[in-house]
Amino acid sequence: MVQTTTKTPTPETVAELKKTIKKLNSKAGQMKMDLHDLAEGLPTDYEKLIEESVKTYEIYHKLAELKKQLKDWEKSL
Numbered sequence: 672m673v674q675t676t677t678k679t680p681t682p683e684t685v686a687e688l689k690k691t692i693k694k695l696n697s698k699a700g701q702m703k704m705d706l707h708d709l710a711e712g713l714p715t716d717y718e719k720l721i722e723e724s725v726k727t728y729e730i731y732h733k734l735a736e737l738k739k740q741l742k743d744w745e746k747s748l
Contacts, residue, residue, distance in 0.1 A: 679747065680744035680747060685744050685748065688737060688740065688744065689741065691737060692737050692738060692741060695730065695733065696734060699727070699734055702726060702727045706723050706724060
């Protein structure tokens, strides 16, 4: 996975970052649907709610960071 960095991007690293974002976006969407399903089933499995919420938050937070990095990188090319 591409890590956030301050190095000067190359077209290859930008392409790699786009690929990473696409994969992470897909995973985030699945996690969002899983969280929605969990919420619809409440009070069943309420014990899983916080753990799944935290995981979903973390993936969307990382996705936002990578999208910002991509935007910055594209400006510098």
